Structures are given as structure tokens and as C-alpha cells.
Amino acid sequence: MKSLFNYIKEVVYAFVSLAKGLLLTLRYFVTIRKVNITEEYPNNRTTTISVKERFYGEVVLPHDENNEHKCTACTLCQIACPNNSIQIISKQIETEDGKKKRVLDKWVYHLDSCTFCYQCIDACPQDAIEMKNSFELSVYDRTKLIYQLNRPGSKLKEKPTVKEQQS
Amino acid sequence: MENQPTTPSPTELRTEEFVVNIGPQHPATHGVLRIEATLDGETVKDILPHLGYIHRGIEKMTESMPYKQSIYLTSRMDYLSAHINNHACSLAIENALGIEVSARAKAIRIIMDELQRLTSHELWWGSCAMDIGAVTPFFLGFRDRERILEIFEANTGNRLTMNYIIPGGVMRDVLPSFVTDVKELLKKIKGYRHEYDQLITGNFIFQHRTQGVGYLSKEQAISLACSGPVARASGVSCDVRKHYPYDGYEKLDFNEVIDYGCDNWARYLVHMEEMNQSIHIIEQLLDNFPTGEYRTKIKGIIKLPEGEYYQRVETARGELGVYIVADGSNKPYRMKFRTPSFSNLGAVKPTTVGLKIADLMANMSTIDLVVPDIDR
Structure with missing residues (x-):
């Protein structure tokens, strides 16, 4: 029971x-x-979707309005990259006063092998490169994922000398 | 007429053992793990796991990389405890170099570790219920995990493989709104906790599928070198945070969750209570969040002095050990990872043999295997 x-x-x-x-x-x-x-994705994505500011989307080399960047082609980012996603190609030029100088020729970025570990930006002593929070990066052919980050005709931003800073 | 075969009567029906390959692509194995199960009818006679489907050679890869670079690889081992893996590696290097990390970096590290443990256990809760047959918890688990991942995304930049904890501190300082964000998050998570109990813990079917199923005795757990919630559910006190505290865990007030049930139900309860303990740890740190440097500057090229270094931490799955043999150069001579899932995989056979094949899924889900952590 x-x-x-x-x-x-x-x-x-x-x-x-x-x-x-x-x-x-x-x-x-x-x-x-x-x-x-x-969240609705493909439609209304510019208005409703907010990507975090720090989101690691891709590496960019910012240029200012005079088409100048801060990269001195020191290749520290290339050394810091764990999977060879960065290739710095530099060239020798002669300055006006006859000195030879190494400047950046091509800043090649292989987005296809980048793992967004932030170590290149961490290693950069000039703060020349940044992470951008773009996220729609897919293309149909992986060869299109190799970018040249410095714009054509761009040059190194001259640092103000000590005299100019004081004045 | 004598040569004619006679049909056997039902009582003397002859049966054969049957081998079934579960995986490597099977949703219940949570990854590419193949399990060769020998079955007698529905009863499991033997279990033989086959590894190597996701072997990437992380230990070998680290030998060709400087110390700073090799840390990002450890996020790929146990991807659900990426922060904690990075933490283990960083601690091993810091101990070798003799670097003291600032109080703020320590606090950030522990908060991130415990948030990571929460995400891992929430995902485990969903997938465990899904393996046993409930679908709704999977979505609820992912919904709550998403809130924490948003915090990770806002502060570390990545959602799954962060590479945030590095030797000397953390990669970037947290956002100014970090403390308020996490406080709000914990409030939300606490509000959701009763739903977990309402949906699964009190569920009659779930209880009967787990209670008394998958028995792993204390002796077996020790001899198989199990760690984490699997061993603690068998009554083994093995929490690294309590026994070998690192980065300020010794100052925090939390309980080591131990259950003596030894079955799936005990493992479930240990996981659920650990989530409460994680919330409790984070709350203590948020109340007086230290200010100051988030990172101690160390040299660009790290060279460890010659010798052997070992560091263990408690991941969401158990004890992770990092063993470095340094030869004085900027690359490790050998880096060995003692991963928790590899040892816990051994517990699948003793828990399952003699039970039905449906219990194999329940056992595997409560043992909480992450397959890239087994193979690495």
C-alpha cells in the first residue's frame, strides 16, 4: 500500500x-x-548593429590629410607577428642633403593568415598601426585578402624637431 | 531430416558483440573524437577512444616561436577557457623571470578567469541538457554566455581566442566602464539562475537520467588523474586555486565545491555550484577594484634563464599544467601542456561500461570534454 x-x-x-x-x-x-x-543582420545593419570599438577586425595604417603615415619601416611588427602575416618592404632613398635613408615602400598585410592577436600593434614603437572594428571582410578569392596598407604616394610624417616644438 | 538446422528457441538465442564507431563527426562528442564502442545489444561492453583528428602540434609549434608569440596558441587548446590557458603560460614565464605583476593586473586577470569559467559552465549546462534530450537549455545557456562574451569583446577585442593575458600583466587596460558593466552583468546572471533550476535541476526526467548513472569512485578518479569538477564530484579535493593559489586567490573567500555522489548528478551539482562561487569571487574584486599600472614593462625579447619551470592553474575543466624547459635562448627548448580533458577522457570507460549506450552520451557530457584540449 x-x-x-x-x-x-x-x-x-x-x-x-x-x-x-x-x-x-x-x-x-x-x-x-x-x-x-x-538582431536582424543583413537588413538595417548600419543602424541597429553596434560593433564594439575595440573589436579586432583588421590592421590598418592610418593616413592623415596630407597622405602621410607614421611607419618608419623598422620591421618590429613583422618580427612580432607569429604567423608571418606582415611583410615590410623598404627602399633606400637619398634625401635632399645627400644622406641615404630607408623608407617604407610596401606594407603588405596578409589578412588570410592573420589571427588578430594584437602583437604587431603592441610591438609598434611609433603607434603607426591600429586595429579597426570592421567585420565584413569576406571575399570569394583568398588572393584578394592580401592588402597593401600604405596608400600610393604616401610618405613618412616628419616629426617636429626640438626647435619647432619650442617655438 | 537430421541435417536440417533447427531454429533456436528464444531462451537460447545467440547474440554477437557489435562494434559501433561514434564520431568523429557526431554532435554528442562536441568535436572530432571517435569512440569505438563494443555493444552487446544496447549494453556497452567496451570503449576505446581514438584521438588525433584535431592534432595541430601546438607543443612542437611553440619550440619555433619566441615566448611572447607562443602564448596566443594556448587559446586554441581549450577554447572555452582561453583566458585561463593564457594565464597559465604567462605565470610560468613570470615565475621564471621573477616579475611581480601589479595589483590591478592581478584583479583583471582573476575577473577574466572567473568570467571565462562562467561562460564555459553555461555552455556546458546547455550542451549537457541537449545531450540528454532537452533543447531549450541550449538556447538559454548561449543567451547568458553571450552577455559575458560582449564584455570580453568590448575589453579584449576578441570573443573566443583573446590573447589578452600576457607576461607582465594584460595586453590593454580595461575600459573605464568595466566595473559597472560587470556589476550589471552579474545582477542579470543572478536573475537568470532560478531559470536553470526551474528548467533542468528540478526536472524529473533529467534527474532519473543522471542520478546513479556514471559511477566514478574516488579511487578511480585519483588513479586516472582526473581533475576539476569530475574529480571533485567523486570527493577528491583538487582545486588548484585552493591548494596552490596564484595571483591573489589566497586572499579571496570562496569554497572548494566537493560532492561525494560520484555520479552524473553529483558532477552536475558541482558545476552549478561552481558558477555561484565564480560570481562570489568576482563580486569581492569589484568592490575595491585596484587602480594603477595594468602592465609591468618587460623587455621586447624575453629570454628565460636555463632551467625547468612548471606552473599549474585551474581551468574550467580541471588542472592545466605548463612545463617549460628553457635553454637560455628566446625560444623554449620544450613546452609541455598537461591538459585536463586528456586525463578526464580516461573516466569515460569506467563510468560507461555495463550501462546502456544512451548513458554514454550523458556521461560524456557531464565529464565535459573539449576535444582540441585532448589533442592539442
Whole structure:
């Protein structure tokens, strides 16, 4: 008699526990609009989607309005990169006063092998490169993922000399 | 008429053992793990796991990389405890160099570690319930995990493989709104906690699928070198944060969660209580979040002095050990990782043999395997 009572008790408990779980599902079914967490993606993406400012999307070499960048072609980022995604190609030029100088020719960025580990930017002593929070980077051909970051005709931004800073 | 075969009566029905390959592409193995199961009807007779489907040679790769660079690879081992893996590697290098990390960096590291543990356990909760047959918890688990990943994304830049904790501190300072963000997040998570219990913990079917199933005795857990929630559910006190505290865990107040049930239900309860403990740890640090330097400057090229270094930490799955043999150059001579999932994989066989094949999925999900951590 007691075992029968326990059996019935267990069945009742089972149904109550299932009903409790279903109640939660029912609650979300009714209040779905209030707790909606999915975001519409391809449409309205410029207005509703907010990408975090620090999101690591791709490495960029910022240029100012005079088409000048800060990269001195020291290749520290190339050394710091764990998977050879960065290739710095430099060239020798002669300055006006006859001195030979090494300047940046091509800043080649292989986005296809980049793992966004931030070590190149961490290693850069000039703060010349940055991470941009762009995220729609896919293309159909992986050869198109090799970028040259310095713009054509760009040159190194001259640092103000000590005299200019004082004046 | 004598040569005619006679049909056997049902009582003397002859059965054969049958070998089934589960995986390498099977949703219940959570990765590319192949399990060769010998079955007698529905009863599991033997289990033989086959590894190597996602072997990337991380230990060998580290030998060709300077110390600073090789840390990002460790995020790829146990991708659900990426911060904690980076932490282990950084600590080993810091101990070798004798660097003291600032209080702020320590606090950031521990908060990130514990948030990572929360994400891992939330995902585990969802996938465990999914393996046993409930689909809704999977979405609820991912919903709460997403909130934490947003914090990671805002502060570290990446969502899964961060490379944020580096030798000397952390890569970048946290955002000024970090403390308020995390406080708000914890409030939200605490509000959701009762849903977990309402949906799964109190569920009759879930209880009957886990209670008394997958028995792993204390002796077995020790002899298989299990660690983490698997060993703690068998009554083994093995929390590295308590026994070998690092980075200021010794100053924090938290309990080592131990259960003596030894079955799937005990492992479930240990995971659930660990989430509460993680929340408790983060709350203590947020109340007086230290200011100051987030990073100690160290030289660009790290050269460890010749010798052997070992550091262990507690990941979401158990004890992770990093063993470095340095020969004085800027690259390690050998770097060995003692990963928790590899040892815990051994617990699948003793828990499952003699049970039904459906219990294999339940056991594997509560043992909480991450396959890239097994192979690395």
C-alpha cells in the first residue's frame, strides 16, 4: 500500500516538475517581444548593429590629410607577428642633403593568415598601426585578402624637431 | 531430416558483440573524437577512444616561436577557457623571470578567469541538457554566455581566442566602464539562475537520467588523474586555486565545491555550484577594484634563464599544467601542456561500461570534454 502511495507521489512530482519547466517556456513564448535578443543582420545593419570599438577586425595604417603615415619601416611588427602575416618592404632613398635613408615602400598585410592577436600593434614603437572594428571582410578569392596598407604616394610624417616644438 | 538446422528457441538465442564507431563527426562528442564502442545489444561492453583528428602540434609549434608569440596558441587548446590557458603560460614565464605583476593586473586577470569559467559552465549546462534530450537549455545557456562574451569583446577585442593575458600583466587596460558593466552583468546572471533550476535541476526526467548513472569512485578518479569538477564530484579535493593559489586567490573567500555522489548528478551539482562561487569571487574584486599600472614593462625579447619551470592553474575543466624547459635562448627548448580533458577522457570507460549506450552520451557530457584540449 505504501509503495503504491509512493508511486503515485512520484508520478505527481514528475508531472509538476515538467509543468514547471514548460511554464518557463510558456512565459518566454508570451513575452517573446520584450526579451527578443536576436538582431536582424543583413537588413538595417548600419543602424541597429553596434560593433564594439575595440573589436579586432583588421590592421590598418592610418593616413592623415596630407597622405602621410607614421611607419618608419623598422620591421618590429613583422618580427612580432607569429604567423608571418606582415611583410615590410623598404627602399633606400637619398634625401635632399645627400644622406641615404630607408623608407617604407610596401606594407603588405596578409589578412588570410592573420589571427588578430594584437602583437604587431603592441610591438609598434611609433603607434603607426591600429586595429579597426570592421567585420565584413569576406571575399570569394583568398588572393584578394592580401592588402597593401600604405596608400600610393604616401610618405613618412616628419616629426617636429626640438626647435619647432619650442617655438 | 537430421541435417536440417533447427531454429533456436528464444531462451537460447545467440547474440554477437557489435562494434559501433561514434564520431568523429557526431554532435554528442562536441568535436572530432571517435569512440569505438563494443555493444552487446544496447549494453556497452567496451570503449576505446581514438584521438588525433584535431592534432595541430601546438607543443612542437611553440619550440619555433619566441615566448611572447607562443602564448596566443594556448587559446586554441581549450577554447572555452582561453583566458585561463593564457594565464597559465604567462605565470610560468613570470615565475621564471621573477616579475611581480601589479595589483590591478592581478584583479583583471582573476575577473577574466572567473568570467571565462562562467561562460564555459553555461555552455556546458546547455550542451549537457541537449545531450540528454532537452533543447531549450541550449538556447538559454548561449543567451547568458553571450552577455559575458560582449564584455570580453568590448575589453579584449576578441570573443573566443583573446590573447589578452600576457607576461607582465594584460595586453590593454580595461575600459573605464568595466566595473559597472560587470556589476550589471552579474545582477542579470543572478536573475537568470532560478531559470536553470526551474528548467533542468528540478526536472524529473533529467534527474532519473543522471542520478546513479556514471559511477566514478574516488579511487578511480585519483588513479586516472582526473581533475576539476569530475574529480571533485567523486570527493577528491583538487582545486588548484585552493591548494596552490596564484595571483591573489589566497586572499579571496570562496569554497572548494566537493560532492561525494560520484555520479552524473553529483558532477552536475558541482558545476552549478561552481558558477555561484565564480560570481562570489568576482563580486569581492569589484568592490575595491585596484587602480594603477595594468602592465609591468618587460623587455621586447624575453629570454628565460636555463632551467625547468612548471606552473599549474585551474581551468574550467580541471588542472592545466605548463612545463617549460628553457635553454637560455628566446625560444623554449620544450613546452609541455598537461591538459585536463586528456586525463578526464580516461573516466569515460569506467563510468560507461555495463550501462546502456544512451548513458554514454550523458556521461560524456557531464565529464565535459573539449576535444582540441585532448589533442592539442
